[in-house]
Amino acid sequence: MKKDLYLIRHATAEDGANSAMFKDIERELISKGIMQSARMGKYLTESGTEIEKIFFSPARRTEATARLIAEQMTLGEEKLQMIESLYGSGPRAYLALINGLPETVSAIAIVGHNPDITFFSEYLTRDDTQGHMKKCTMIHLQFDGVKWAEISQKSGKMVKRIDVKSLENNEE
Template identity: 25%
Template structure:
């Protein structure tokens, strides 16, 4: 079994309109939500063995804040350039490159791609929008990430900061 955690970056700051989109930092709420959502994953019994992130500052920082809660080494976070503002199909390209020794992975990325990909993965639920710091979890009946796309999948949960 392989478990995929799709995680949208936490809330970013729009206070400085001169900052390039790629370099936008997290705002105060984003910095609070990321550790909280990491703890919720721990509550579900899910801690990723591999963390992959878009290189954009807001995604990287979300991954680092969550990794801290999981005791995952920040320097081990893999940055994948193609995850920055990508389409749904790009996620599959990234996933199929993952070593099969990892059973649970987390991918940090952006909308609209992350919402589109979550909806592609299952017919069990439809998501209008993965909110900031939102987590979509799914499990695939396969031993190889290369077969993730064609494997039978089971939706696990969808959670986000304001989902009490």
């Protein structure tokens, strides 16, 4: 059975680099990030993408990105799940998540953070994923003939990479 994995970097959030006012995990999406997330969700819907579950880290910006994408795709609350280990635990946490998925699921999305999500996409495929994922970039990976528990290094194929900027340019 074919498996589809959509890796999405969170959309544009508040810049916390110069502020002691709030913790990194509390950074919210700014209006640009809200629009990016909605565009990505709209793109996924219009391209006929079917996602059974969207996982995200406990950071506010990943949750907001996931929720806005889910809203555009008319996915209910039960399709969203926060995973603590996706925040600051490295690419191994992403692998542990997908290796633990039940075989009844065939298509998921993970909304995460750089550099982990970029490293993870590069780890899973032999294909050139074009390096650093910009904010609200989506990489679609496919795995054929393997169980979730068997997915490992270089076992996937990159189907598509969509940078939200390319979607913005197509609307003009």
